[in-house]
Amino acid sequence: MDTADVLKNISDTVWQESEDGDYKGQDDLLYCGKCHTRKEARYMFMNKVMKVHVLCACESEKRRIEEEERKIREAKEQIARMKATCIQDRGLIECTFANDDGSLPQIASAKRYVETWQERKANNDGLLLWGDVGTGKTFYAACIANALIEQGASVLMTNFSKILNKLTGLYSDDRNEFIASMMQYTLLIIDDFGIERNTEYALEQVYNIIDERYKSKLPLIVTTNLSISTLKNPEDTAHKRIYDRVLAMCVPVKFVGANHRAKDAEAKIKSCKGIFEGGSAV
Numbered sequence: 079m080d081t082a083d084v085l086k087n088i089s090d091t092v093w094q095e096s097e098d099g100d101y102k103g104q105d106d107l108l109y110c111g112k113c114h115t116r117k118e119a120r121y122m123f124m125n126k127v128m129k130v131h132v133l134c135a136c137e138s139e140k141r142r143i144e145e146e147e148r149k150i151r152e153a154k155e156q157i158a159r160m161k162a163t164c165i166q167d168r169g170l171i172e173c174t175f176a177n178d179d180g181s182l183p184q185i186a187s188a189k190r191y192v193e194t195w196q197e198r199k200a201n202n203d204g205l206l207l208w209g210d211v212g213t214g215k216t217f218y219a220a221c222i223a224n225a226l227i228e229q230g231a232s233v234l235m236t237n238f239s240k241i242l243n244k245l246t247g248l249y250s251d252d253r254n255e256f257i258a259s260m261m262q263y264t265l266l267i268i269d270d271f272g273i274e275r276n277t278e279y280a281l282e283q284v285y286n287i288i289d290e291r292y293k294s295k296l297p298l299i300v301t302t303n304l305s306i307s308t309l310k311n312p313e314d315t316a317h318k319r320i321y322d323r324v325l326a327m328c329v330p331v332k333f334v335g336a337n338h339r340a341k342d343a344e345a346k347i348k349s350c351k352g353i354f355e356g357g358s359a360v
């Protein structure tokens with residue numbers, strides 16, 4: 079044992095007291111009554127033999143398990159913090175594959191997207207989840223967001239209403255910085271695309287963000303109530319240049335027919351929103 083080990087053992091064993099059943103061995107050192115390994119060792123210090131406390135085998139094992147549990151706890155806390163930052167609608171944090179009841183037929187493809195994430199990322203493969211309200215598009219997208227964040231991927235799930243609100247209060251330089259900050263996320267998920275304000279300013283900002291994403295060659299997932307034919311036949315050029323980019327980056331996945339699971343998910347999202355927005359849970 080070197081000095082560092084001895085000092086570590088001394089500090090480690092501050093909390094380990096002699097317990098009932100501990101006994102002195104023939105070598106006059108203290109032994110643990112449970113695991114029968116030493117709780118003391120001899121150490122030469124300044125030409126004197128000293129006895130120092132050391133961890134017995136069962137105490138070492140107990141501390142190893144505590145340390146492992148601490149690491150797991152910290153990793154979970156880190157993921158929870160990431161989700162709180164990266165999934166802006168907190169109700170969606172509950173939308174996970176684990177909470178899926180299996181009645182959404184498209185969910186298998188969401189799992190495949192996550193399983194093949196490295197390839198999706200490299201190929202800049204986005205998704206366009208389109209269909210009526212309540213068909214599970216948001217649930218599907220949030221499952222992907224949650225699963226990828228759990229794997230350590232950097233994901234931002236937001237919507238254009240939130241982005242435009244934020245941009246409105248910013249000066250030009252800060253606006254550019256804010257848009258650039260969204261490109262730091264490997265995956266950007268825009269929920270409810272197409273319901274944002276239709277002003278010239280709004281359309282310009284939406285285009286800027288989609289175009290930045292396109293130029294950055296980073297994947298984009300969009301959920302929208304707009305039909306694929308609306309996206310392919312836009313009403314004017316301002317919409318056309320936005321939709322053209324989205325269609326170039328995202329593979330369309332169709333969602334049809336509201337089902338129980340989707341309704342349940344919508345209800346769950348609403349109830350979670352109530353909890354979070356009421357401030358009674360964080």
Ligand SMILES: [Zn+2]
Binds near residue numbers: 111
């Ligand atoms: Zn022991």
